[in-house]
Amino acid sequence: MQDDLDCRRTTRREWFRECGVGLGSIALGSLLADDGLAASGASARPPHFRARAKSVIHLFMNGGPSQHDLFDPKPMLVERDRQPIPESFTNGERFAFIQGTPKLLGSPFAFARHGESGAEISELLPHTASIADELAIVRSVKTDQFNHAPAELFMNTGFARIGRPSLGSWLSYGIGSTNADLPAFVVLLSGGGQPSGGYSCWGSGFLPTEHQGVVFRSGRDPVLFLSDPPDVTRASRRRVLDALRTLNERRLEVTREPEIATRIAAYEMAYRMQTSTPELADLSSEPRSVLDEYGATPGSASFANNCVLARRMIERGVRFVQLYHRGWDSHGTGPHDDLLTSLRERCAETDRACAALVRDLKRRGLLDDTLVIWGGEFGRTPMNEERDGSHFLGRDHHPHAFTMWFAGGGVRRGVTIGATDELGYFVTQDPVHVHDLHATLLHLLGLEHTKLTFRSQGRDFRLTDVHGEVFRPLLA
């Protein structure tokens, strides 16, 4: 066919342009950024306007931490502890688990004001309290979803079912990476397994698969099979990869299959990760004092270790590091998810490291360019769940109002934004819907959310669908 002949004569770059395989123009740019994806440079792309942050660390508190017990104290809840909730609040509402007329649950934990800003933070988070003046605590976040998997997907992809690109993959697509030796989007897991939304929480949906999050393992070997077999030299491996690339590129020419371009890029990335990752993952090179500050122990699998790793990745130019820590789902159905014990445990596992991360970033001058996000997929009810008459304390899932905090690149410091009603049930001031949150995060990274689009199946898609407004009160 004439098409094929033409293609063969042109360079890859021209060939892509002429026989384009349906990739969006920005993505195409990334594939060709260094013409052939050699180890010559990173794929950073200019944002739409001046970015306030260059990278993001998302501390995803998976399961839904209780805002009532951590950041949004309600004296009236304590006052009316175990009294039925006024019907005007719950009229006809469906909960994940609560049945009948539920009773209010005052927080069993003490709150105090912290820092110059006087932020109200629970006794469960003493370390977070110590960085109160760095934080923008937003009490008015809302979501549409009240079950874990859909809510996780919604928080990550702006869509409650699988199939859409995640925030991290949109960033990788939109502004690329500044380090050619590590993936633009890395996912770190702790607290036991994956989120219930699974792989799709960091999937690339219809974006080219090179933009999906890459999961590093927790513990000793963040990436398996990193070392070449003992009898293979680096030079020999390079020659193998060069030949492999030539053959895969030839196949790409013949088939026009974009997955092959992703695979070529993946091999080059793998080669570079062989050098970059061992050094990156070697926490023993951190001073004892730093490890102690985080509560990290090299070699073990923990949230604290992942926080140190996240900082090291940010230092090296990774665009988006997402840490999942599971276990915040404190329903109070038994000892394992009792509010009094399990919430305290989750806080103990994470509090010190979260605060150390923010302080450490600041000390190194990285906080101005790094946006740190803390929060779950939804909040929890002001009512005691009391599932099946359980005598343990717990709260059900709550989509209407919950708290997240932000620190660093482009956000205000030492403020508490937004408010909820006297029971903490609904937002009364400065509501931020998940779509608004996405618009705002993209804005901070220098991207206009209505313009960051990808054409798939005949339509231009956005992270924010047809919604979303930048949440100005958060911006510095």
Next chain:
Amino acid sequence: MRVLAATIGLLITAPLRAGDLVYDRDVRPILAVHCLRCHSGPDAKSDLRLDDRSSLVAPRGESAAAVVPGSTAHGLLLERVRSTGDDRMPPKGPPLDTAQVATLERWIAEGATFASSDADGIHWHWAYRPIVRAEPPTVARVAWPRNDVDRFVLAGIEAAGLEPAPEADRATLARRLALDLTGLPPTIEALDAFLADAREDAYELYVDALLQSPAYAEHLARIWLDLAHYADTNGYEKDGRRSAWPWRNAVIDAFDRDQPFDVFTRKQLAGDLEPDATAEDRIATGFLRNTMTNEEGGVDPEEFRVEAVFDRLDTVSTVWLGSTLECARCHDHKYDPFTQRDYFRFLAYLDQDEPDTTPTLHGSLAAGAMETVAGPPAADGTATTATTLVMKKSATPRTTHVFAGGSFLAPREAVDAGVPAFLPQPLAGGGDRAALAAWLTDPKNPLPPRVFANRLFALAFAKPLVSTLDDFGTQGEPPTHPELLDWLASEFVRDGQSIKRFLKMLVTSSTYRQSANADAATLAKDPGNRLLARAQRVRVEAEVVRDVALAAAGILSAKRGGPSVFPPQPDGIWTMIYNDDRWVESAGEDRRRRGLYTFWRRTAPYPTFMTFDAPSRETCVAVRPRSNTPLQALVLLNDPAFVEAQHALAQRMTERPGLGDAERVVVGFRRVTARVPEPIELETLLGLLAEQRAAHPDAEDAAWRAVASVLLNLDETITRS
């Protein structure tokens, strides 16, 4: 994906008569996108709930009701969506377009009902309607179709003004067929025989040989293991071992014998309740025992019994009904017509049992074909007979209750076994697994044949007709070829539910034989290959990635069946808090068995498979994602199993005396891709060989290993094309 569904949804629905307007299909989507975010649920703005008809038609003080059924002149809803002023609804985002407003007008004029069946009482949603076997359409290119599948497909391609792709070359087809039907690449001998076979029916004979090969049944079984979520451990925190592999043997055996799918269904669900049930029939019910078991101290056994029954129901509904009923456990399904009561009535079929085990007798499975199923030696070295988990009906009937919020501690009304009202009702009574199996295999039940025909279509074409294999409900994707799907479903039933014959029909079609390379026009017009105007190119699944490498290198063990094995895996994968079980590497050929025999620990599955998107097997999985990451490259380059394959492939290339370098490279290239390399490809590999020799003059073996590692890492090697 879902957006496309919305745009073509109206084109592909079943034959509702013109004039029929269906709330769920036509009206609700408009409201859902533009209105329901504010106007639904208890905190609906202005107290107006568009999801509740009584709220919709209720008088609203001074202003008109939102909707006055029968009148398009009155009513706030139409007034506001038509408005161009400040009071336009929705207040943000684009206004409704003319067609959307017209739909709302028509709906209101016709009485604004929330009905979901047409005038004949047949449900509007395509998947719940009776199967209609359409005549294959006539096509312009009369010479192209080889069978009726092709007529349906070609009609779609022609309607779009496109052409089918040319036929792929024979080597490509030989490899594609082998991968699709056996999960392995063709052996050089089979490949050469096929390429040299000048007989008219050489292709059909090649297909027959694949379907008869032992590898076919293992490949089919692998897919069934995902659906059943087979594992070798109990799950949850302790995740101790269990003996379930005899059931896996039985599944392989059933596919080997091409047990008709309805018979297979009956035995998987209720083999023990068959008249004169054999040991084998009882073992088949291990399907339902792939549920997790919590061995923690202090747990309420009833809680986890109920949890297992829930899981069985979710599995059965996903596998046979293509429906995720899970939501209805706690509340009425939000999008599909399942109520919570439906859920528990359906659950009652599975609620009459108690756990049991059965010994697996030596040689009881498929005499001759399988390994005898002696268990692993006991600690004292004596052979033991393995037992396996099976289902057993309780002596005392159990009354099933609706559980409020899905909680076993909150039983409400008692329910009898039954199926959702919108599906054909069971002919016979009975409320046990046998009754459920009878209903699922009743030819009048449209879902199981549709769902399974779609699954087999996906297996053959790497492209299902309904892309949401596990969701045939209203939130799933509609079929790309609805008439073809129904035709296939009816053909599957008509032909006695033979999986082998059905697959043969699919893979002998012209549609199947197309090249995966499309011309520019087709790519531009149909980037997602919805029209099937070319073959689908996909990376093969986790176990197949490994099997292909071992097979191409000639080191894959041919041993079938038996207990799971422990190929090498990195240290530290099995570090668990509540379990000191150790991964002790198998010896000998058990290190190189097919992937489906690898020991599957739910909390720590074999890492190489996870890197290639295998599920954890905690729940039923109908569709695996297909990622493409640098971590996969590291597996293929450095996982010891793949390194061993590199060594072995190097040996395969060099072991025959008297061949030149180029001939040797061709041997290796054909083992992984089935085709002969192009000159530029050969040149590249010979160039590598020369470079390696120059760098390490004394290491001829290493030079060939370098070539082998390129071959095993080719995109093409792990791709079905």
